Amino acid sequence: MKFFNKRDPKRVTDIKTIMQELNADIFVLQEIEEGSLDEVAEMLIRSGAGLYKAVYGTTGGEQRVAFLYDTEWVKASSNPDELFATENLTVPIESGGRKEVFPRLPLHSTFTAFRETEPFDFHLAGVHLKSQRGGGQEQRTAAAERLAQWITSETRDEDIIIAGDWNAPPNRPEWEKLRELENNDQIKFLSLNTTDDKAEPSYRKFGLKPRRFTTALSYNGESDNQAKN
Missing domain, CATH: 3.30.1370 (Ribosomal Protein S8; Chain: A, domain 1)
Incomplete structure (x- = not known):
């Protein structure tokens, strides 16, 4: 908003x-x-x-x-925090100098949902990645790589949802690491965010140009750390 x-x-x-x-x-x-x-x-x-x-x-x-x-319907099962808050992540940019990978750190918590017969747990991370104003591709690329690492190496076995403003369509080069995970059936990314779906509610229009405003990613964890479809 x-x-x-x-x-x-x-x-x-x-x-x-x-x-x-x-x-x-x-x-x-x-x-x-x-x-x-x-x-x-x-x-x-x-x-x-x-x-x-x-x-x-x-x-x-x-x-x-x-x-x-x-x-x-949902209870926070851990205190909400911000991912990577202690890491001071920066990346070199083409115009010179370094900038923060996450100008706004991802907000995270684990939740328990009660809508099913059996309650289930999941990670939720909300993101607002670097905008395209003034570039930002290096920052978004580094952000995608760090999020991919978090998904595959640093979470428990619960399902994972990452949602928010990624500030670039899902077919852009910066999301290569996430598309690799999808190709290995580990996450859903392009399949949730097709660029040609004008009915997708995450589209908003600015002038005559459609802009992708919100993108989602999901990971279905299992006890053996292998993803399910």
Whole structure:
């Protein structure tokens, strides 16, 4: 939600109405000012839509990654944190110097969902990768490589969902490492985000040019660390 804050009461009400209609168990949001979803959560609770709770990342200034989730149906089973917060990851860029791989660190938690007969656990990471303004391909490439490493080497056996604003279509060169994992049946990436699907809800239009606004990735973990289809 571009530059979302609570200073425009009508916009807050409009967002609450949309979210009430969608009635998602979890929303993964970008460009959120800290604290601005608290009022939305309270409005959703009062409307009977669910018992929503907001969690915010600490990086990105007024453009943070955030979760808004319905605690009636999903419970955070670990304290939300930001991935790679202690690593100070940077990458050299073509124009000179180095820049942060993650200008906004991925927001992460493990959740337990209760909609099935048996509750199930999963990792959720919300991302807002470097925009295409001023380049950024080197940063997105490094981000994809680090996320691929995290998926394959640093998570437990639960399923994994990574969702958010990747700031480039899924067929771009920077996602080669993720496409390699998909070719090995380890994740779903291109299969979830086809570039020619104009009905895909993650498309928004700016002027006459469609821009991919949100991309998702999933990994189905098993106890033997092999992915299932």
